[in-house]
Amino acid sequence: MTPSPFGGASRRIGWKLAAGLVLLGAGVWFLLPSRPGSEKPASGSAHTTDAPVTRVRPSVLQGAPPGGSSEDARLTIQGTVLGPNGPLHGARVFASATVEGESLSTLRCGSISSLRLFECLRGEEADRLAELVKERRGEAIVHARTLTAEDGSFLLPGLEDGLYAVWAESPEGLAFRPTVAAGTSSVELRIGSGRKVWGTVTDDAKAPVPGALVTLVFAAHSRFYETLTDAEGNYHLDALPPGQFMAVVAKEGLLTKASPLWLYLPASERNFELQRPGRMSGRVLLANAPVAAATVHLTDPYGQKASTLTDGEGRFSFDGLGRQAYSLTAQHQGKGATTYLSLDENPQRLDVLLELKPAVFIEGVVRGEDQKPLAGAEVSAFLEDWGDFELVKDFEWKTTESTDDAGRYRLGPLPPGLYRLQATDTQHLTSEEEARPFSPGKETLDFILKRALLVEGVLEDSQGQPVQGETMTLRRLDEEHGWEMTSTGEDGRFSLPASQAGEYQLRVDGKQVHRLERPLTVPTDPLRIVAQRLMRIAGEVVDETGMPLPGVHVGIWAEQDASEEKPLAHDETNGEGRFLIHVDTAGRYTVTADLFSRSFVRTASQTVEVNETSEPQVRLRFEKGRPLTGRVVDWRGRPVPQVPVQVQPAPMPVIRRSGYLVQLSMKTDEDGRFSLEQISGEQFDACIHSDVFSLLTEVHGEARCARVKNDGQEVRLVIGRGVFVTGRLVHLDGSPVTHFRMNGREVRREDGEISLLIQQPGQERIELSAPGLQPVLRTAPDFPEGVQIQDLGTIVMSP
Structure with a gap:
C-alpha cells in the first residue's frame, strides 16, 4: 500500500477504534456457543512458536436480512454437511450476505469503475480500503446460524428472499457455498481442509511488532479474519477458505500496510514489514531570507496532495509519509519553486530548501458552448522550449490540473518559457492554444469547448435483449490513430465521442457476440446494433x-x-x-x-x-x-x-x-x-x-x-x-581470411573478424575452416567472473 501524505489524528483514532472493536468482537464471540471457527488448531499444525499466539476469530455481524426486516422473514435454507466419513454431527452452519455498495467485495475503484476496490491498491484507493478495514466497515453480515443434527442435516431459519453465502465449519475443516437462494432445501456442504497462514510482522528496523492487528478480508465475500501478533510479532490464522484475500496490517505509530494475499495451498507463510512514518521539513526562502505564509504543496506519485503554510521563519513540515518520491511546490506573491525528493533511502528529510523565483501562473475557467462551467475538465501546459535550464530543471515538461465545480483551474508555479495549453473533457472536443512565451506573473486564459459529436445507440442480440459489457470502438477512416473505445452498459447502451463530422467505422469487438464493423457518417441518429450472440x-x-x-x-x-x-x-x-x-x-x-x-x-x-x-x-x-x-x-x-x-x-x-x-x-x-x-x-x-x-x-x-x-x-x-569470443583470421602473409566457416556456419567478412556466442566456457569447441586452408580447432577459454567478451587475438590459418 502507498501511504497517504495525510496521516495525523484520523489514522490514530481509526486504529484505536479498530483495536477496541476487535477485542469487543472477541468477547462477543466467546459468549456465542456457535461462533464460527472457535476451535483450536489441531496438533501438528505447521505453525509453532514458543509463546502462544493471541487469536481473534472471524467476525460475523448480526444484521437485518437483505430486502426486509427480520420480523417478516419466513424462508429457510436446509441441507446436509458431509465430512470425510459421511454426515457430520455438530458442525456450525451459518448464512451471511453482502450489501451492494457497502460490503468491501462490492465496492469499486474511485478512478476506474470497472475494477473492484481490491484490484486498485494504489494511492487513494489503498488508503480508502485500509481505513474501511480498520474501522470495521464493509464486512459481510450473518443472518442465521445453527448446528447440524446427528444425520448432518441443518436448517437456517428466518431469512428474507435473496441470495446468501452458506458456511459450515468444524474441527475437520470448512465448506463454503457462495450463492444459495433462501428457500433452498437441498444444500450439500462437503467439508474440506481450511487454509492456514502464519508469519511475522516487523518494522523497517527488522524488530518484531507485538500487538499489530492483522486483518484478512476474503475478496469473494467480504468476510473478515483477524488476529493480534504476539510478543515476538508472530501471527497465525486458520480455517480460511481458499482464494484471494486482502491483508491489512496496522499498529499505532507505524504506517498501515495493505497488500493482496493468495491462499490456495493448505498452509502459507507471509511476513509483513511496517514502515515507520517519514517526515519532510524545510524552509522557503527568497533571496536567502525566510518567507512566511508561503503555500507549500506535497504531492505523491498518485496525485494525492497535502498543503501547509510556512511559519514566521519560513519553515514547513509534513509527517506520516511513506517511503516513496514526492514533489514539493512552494508559491508566494507570484513567485514559486518546485523540487522532487525521495524518502526511500532517508525517511527523515529535514533540510529541504525551496528558493522562490519569479514564476508563471495561468488560471481561468473552462466552459461549454452553453457557457456553463465544466467541472472535472483537464487543463495542461506543455513546456515546448526554455532558455535557462537551471531555472526549469526541477519542473516537469507537462503540468495538468482539473477544474473545480465552478470550472476554474490554476496552473503554477511554472518557470518562464514557451508553453502550449490544452483543455480536454470527455464529452467535448479538445481545445488547444498555439505555443507562445509566458513571462513571470499571472495570466488569465479561458476555454470554450465545443460539444463533441456523439455516436450513441444500443447493442442488442437477435432476441432483442441488451448486450452488457461488450467493447465498442469508433475510428475516423482517414486517421490511423485516435480510436475511441467504450463498453456497453446494463441496458446495452453506448456513447462514443467523434472529433468532427466525417466518415467513421464503428466496431463491435466480439467478446459475447459475433464481431462486426459498420461504416458511419457523423453526425448520425441514435443507432440500434443487432448482433448474433456467440x-x-x-x-x-x-x-x-x-x-x-x-x-x-x-x-x-x-x-x-x-x-x-x-x-x-x-x-x-x-x-x-x-x-x-x-x-x-x-x-x-x-x-x-x-x-x-x-x-x-x-x-x-x-x-x-x-x-x-x-x-x-x-x-x-x-x-x-x-x-x-x-x-x-x-x-x-x-x-x-x-x-x-x-x-x-x-x-x-x-x-x-x-x-x-x-x-x-x-x-x-x-x-x-x-x-x-x-x-x-x-x-x-x-x-x-x-x-x-x-x-x-x-x-x-x-x-x-x-x-x-x-x-x-x-x-x-x-x-x-553466455559469453562472446572474438578474434581475427589471417593468412600467413597477414591478410584477412574473408570467407570461412565458424562452427559450421558460413561467414564472409572483409576484415576476417570472428564473433561467437558460447555457453560452455572452458569446454565448448570452436571449429574454424576456410577453402584451401588447414582447419583450426580451439577450446573456448574459461572466462573470469564478470567478463562478457574474450578476445582470442590473431589466428593464423596455414595452407
Missing part, C-alpha cells in the same frame, strides 16, 4: 475437495490447435468459482484452468463439444498434486546458487505472463536446489530468467523454458553462461 461454455473450478476457487484463469482452445497458440478466449472465475467463455463456431474444444505462483502450479483440462442447441457445463477439478524439487547445475555439473527459476503451466498457459515472471521467480539455494509445495497437471515449463545464464536443455519460447513431465522425479536443469 455460443457459450459455462463452468466452475474447484479444488480437490470440491470447494469453489475464485480468481482462476480459464482459457479455451480448438481441440486441433497447436499447444503453443494463445487461447481463443479466456475468463477469470468469480467469487463463486464460476466462469463463462464464448466461442463463435461449433466444434470440439479444450477448456483449461491454471493457477500458479512461486510455490505451486495447478492445472486442469476438459474437452467439450459445443453446438448451437446446448450450453456445455464444465467442472474443472484441481487434483491435490505433489511436491516438486529440482536442481540447477552448470555445464560441468556444478550446482549454481541464486538463479531465478519460474515453474509455470504447460502446454497451454491461459495467460502469457512473460512480463511478470521475474517477479514470480524463486531463486536456487546454495546447492542449486529449488522446490514447490504443490504441482498438479501432466507437464509444466521450467524457465530460467537471467541475463547471464541460459538453458542448455531443449528450450522453446521467448522465456527460454524447458518442458518437463510431472512424474514425481527431481527436475534437473543444465545451464550455460
Whole structure:
C-alpha cells in the first residue's frame, strides 16, 4: 500500500477504534456457543512458536436480512454437511450476505469503475480500503446460524428472499457455498481442509511488532479474519477458505500496510514489514531570507496532495509519509519553486530548501458552448522550449490540473518559457492554444469547448435483449490513430465521442457476440446494433475437495490447435468459482484452468463439444498434486546458487505472463536446489530468467523454458553462461581470411573478424575452416567472473 501524505489524528483514532472493536468482537464471540471457527488448531499444525499466539476469530455481524426486516422473514435454507466419513454431527452452519455498495467485495475503484476496490491498491484507493478495514466497515453480515443434527442435516431459519453465502465449519475443516437462494432445501456442504497462514510482522528496523492487528478480508465475500501478533510479532490464522484475500496490517505509530494475499495451498507463510512514518521539513526562502505564509504543496506519485503554510521563519513540515518520491511546490506573491525528493533511502528529510523565483501562473475557467462551467475538465501546459535550464530543471515538461465545480483551474508555479495549453473533457472536443512565451506573473486564459459529436445507440442480440459489457470502438477512416473505445452498459447502451463530422467505422469487438464493423457518417441518429450472440461454455473450478476457487484463469482452445497458440478466449472465475467463455463456431474444444505462483502450479483440462442447441457445463477439478524439487547445475555439473527459476503451466498457459515472471521467480539455494509445495497437471515449463545464464536443455519460447513431465522425479536443469569470443583470421602473409566457416556456419567478412556466442566456457569447441586452408580447432577459454567478451587475438590459418 502507498501511504497517504495525510496521516495525523484520523489514522490514530481509526486504529484505536479498530483495536477496541476487535477485542469487543472477541468477547462477543466467546459468549456465542456457535461462533464460527472457535476451535483450536489441531496438533501438528505447521505453525509453532514458543509463546502462544493471541487469536481473534472471524467476525460475523448480526444484521437485518437483505430486502426486509427480520420480523417478516419466513424462508429457510436446509441441507446436509458431509465430512470425510459421511454426515457430520455438530458442525456450525451459518448464512451471511453482502450489501451492494457497502460490503468491501462490492465496492469499486474511485478512478476506474470497472475494477473492484481490491484490484486498485494504489494511492487513494489503498488508503480508502485500509481505513474501511480498520474501522470495521464493509464486512459481510450473518443472518442465521445453527448446528447440524446427528444425520448432518441443518436448517437456517428466518431469512428474507435473496441470495446468501452458506458456511459450515468444524474441527475437520470448512465448506463454503457462495450463492444459495433462501428457500433452498437441498444444500450439500462437503467439508474440506481450511487454509492456514502464519508469519511475522516487523518494522523497517527488522524488530518484531507485538500487538499489530492483522486483518484478512476474503475478496469473494467480504468476510473478515483477524488476529493480534504476539510478543515476538508472530501471527497465525486458520480455517480460511481458499482464494484471494486482502491483508491489512496496522499498529499505532507505524504506517498501515495493505497488500493482496493468495491462499490456495493448505498452509502459507507471509511476513509483513511496517514502515515507520517519514517526515519532510524545510524552509522557503527568497533571496536567502525566510518567507512566511508561503503555500507549500506535497504531492505523491498518485496525485494525492497535502498543503501547509510556512511559519514566521519560513519553515514547513509534513509527517506520516511513506517511503516513496514526492514533489514539493512552494508559491508566494507570484513567485514559486518546485523540487522532487525521495524518502526511500532517508525517511527523515529535514533540510529541504525551496528558493522562490519569479514564476508563471495561468488560471481561468473552462466552459461549454452553453457557457456553463465544466467541472472535472483537464487543463495542461506543455513546456515546448526554455532558455535557462537551471531555472526549469526541477519542473516537469507537462503540468495538468482539473477544474473545480465552478470550472476554474490554476496552473503554477511554472518557470518562464514557451508553453502550449490544452483543455480536454470527455464529452467535448479538445481545445488547444498555439505555443507562445509566458513571462513571470499571472495570466488569465479561458476555454470554450465545443460539444463533441456523439455516436450513441444500443447493442442488442437477435432476441432483442441488451448486450452488457461488450467493447465498442469508433475510428475516423482517414486517421490511423485516435480510436475511441467504450463498453456497453446494463441496458446495452453506448456513447462514443467523434472529433468532427466525417466518415467513421464503428466496431463491435466480439467478446459475447459475433464481431462486426459498420461504416458511419457523423453526425448520425441514435443507432440500434443487432448482433448474433456467440455460443457459450459455462463452468466452475474447484479444488480437490470440491470447494469453489475464485480468481482462476480459464482459457479455451480448438481441440486441433497447436499447444503453443494463445487461447481463443479466456475468463477469470468469480467469487463463486464460476466462469463463462464464448466461442463463435461449433466444434470440439479444450477448456483449461491454471493457477500458479512461486510455490505451486495447478492445472486442469476438459474437452467439450459445443453446438448451437446446448450450453456445455464444465467442472474443472484441481487434483491435490505433489511436491516438486529440482536442481540447477552448470555445464560441468556444478550446482549454481541464486538463479531465478519460474515453474509455470504447460502446454497451454491461459495467460502469457512473460512480463511478470521475474517477479514470480524463486531463486536456487546454495546447492542449486529449488522446490514447490504443490504441482498438479501432466507437464509444466521450467524457465530460467537471467541475463547471464541460459538453458542448455531443449528450450522453446521467448522465456527460454524447458518442458518437463510431472512424474514425481527431481527436475534437473543444465545451464550455460553466455559469453562472446572474438578474434581475427589471417593468412600467413597477414591478410584477412574473408570467407570461412565458424562452427559450421558460413561467414564472409572483409576484415576476417570472428564473433561467437558460447555457453560452455572452458569446454565448448570452436571449429574454424576456410577453402584451401588447414582447419583450426580451439577450446573456448574459461572466462573470469564478470567478463562478457574474450578476445582470442590473431589466428593464423596455414595452407
